[in-house]
Amino acid sequence: MSTFETTATIASFGGKLLKLKHKSSSTNTDMALNLYLPPQAQKSGAKVPVLFYLSGLTCTGDNCSEKGFFQHGASEKGIAVVYPDTSPRGLQIQGEDDAYDFGSGAGFYVDATKEPWTKGYNMYSYITKELPEALFKSFKELDGDRVSITGHSMGGHGALTLFLKNPGKYKSVSAFAPIANPINCPWGEKAFKGYFGEDQQEKWKEHDATELVKQWKGPLDVLIDVGTGDNFYKQKQLLPENFIKAAKESGNDKGINLRFQPDYDHSYYFMASFADDHVAYAAKHLGV
């Protein structure tokens, strides 16, 4: 039922960045997002493929629109980019805004099963169902049959898990510094304990890329970049090696390209440096 309000239209790399707002039934709040329409989308009757970019902890859709440099490659390749928010905002749940790594800004791309977070912390349904359905209904220039996904940090976890849980839904997946094994790192443990409950280990595994890759059937192509100067990598919040090990053990590692980028950190300076590569990777799978 969502219809979008366009709160701003900003020229960017020959296309348009739309700042959108809509009422979400998944989150029970208004949700803001940015949608980049490349120049190719302006042609009458055009259908451009779509890349969902999922942001990391503390971010809104603005951070990457401003600092991630995805529009550069997306403009060249003719790909629309969707930058959603990372959680509901303003649900008035006690403690919602207290921590940077739980609650607002930290939805972790799951549907909470534990009170009071069930009230609206349903970012899994929002990103996989409600938002794309609403977008493809409202923006006829978007091709709902050609969709890829990528993300950064918590959003890299989101990209990997949404891809692995929905075979065929996304043409490709890539990630920057993803939280690749959340059930074994402090960020993930805190989030899953809060959104699912401490004793829900099976539920936890359903949203863990390292667990999910073990179940994957068929070929698996993934591009992952991690900076060797990333403090969160060093603090074992990301654990990409666990993901690779699990993929290897289940015979799913052949198409995984994990690149360690020397000296890069966890910031948007890192993202911007490799955004073109990730857009080109998606473009290849999206047939552009």
Next chain:
Amino acid sequence: MSTFETTATIASFGGKLLKLKHKSSSTNTDMALNLYLPPQAQKSGAKVPVLFYLSGLTCTGDNCSEKGFFQHGASEKGIAVVYPDTSPRGLQIQGEDDAYDFGSGAGFYVDATKEPWTKGYNMYSYITKELPEALFKSFKELDGDRVSITGHSMGGHGALTLFLKNPGKYKSVSAFAPIANPINCPWGEKAFKGYFGEDQQEKWKEHDATELVKQWKGPLDVLIDVGTGDNFYKQKQLLPENFIKAAKESGNDKGINLRFQPDYDHSYYFMASFADDHVAYAAKHLGV
């Protein structure tokens, strides 16, 4: 005498962004800046040309480093980029932090002649003399004989006036949405009144690109981009037409390329979209 303290080293587009701090005798404060060293600067004995980027009102060197994407083109061409701050900070002058368009964040690239701003609002001397001298002394990989300048808004004013006041010092100049005729717009009038005094019309003219271009001897190449959706352009804060008219009347307009970019605004989305063009323009004049 300045020596730099490196407060952070950040990998970016194959090179390094250094966050620097040094004691400035021009401003009587510590000054922060960012220096981007492209990958080509890492070769032993390398000498890379340098592009000074002057920021607009309210900015520090961080805004453009994060959102302007000059590093993308600078990495490809092998150009270092200097992102200075826009004013002294913390001089404890009464009212210094009260307005976004005067005082801190708004140095206007002039040396103040009016009390109490003479205490350290000497951004003209800082940018044209102290900072480059200190940089070329400390960073042997920078080629002090190949320097260009660019900037945005107040920094576009800075780039144009510093170029026009110092023939031969810069190999090229370009600007994004420059305040091209400050003596005839509200921002410029407020700043020059504050830094020079209301009755110092001759002094005002010395820092006005439209006045300076009338005096220019010899060929003049300039690249200027202005967005047609730029509200400050619409509000006549920028007045690029006055600059062109003055250049035409003095026979200096042949090499000026003023591009009106349809729909673009005054933001870093605009800058980012044309940063590659401005780096390429500088590169041509810097011989790379």
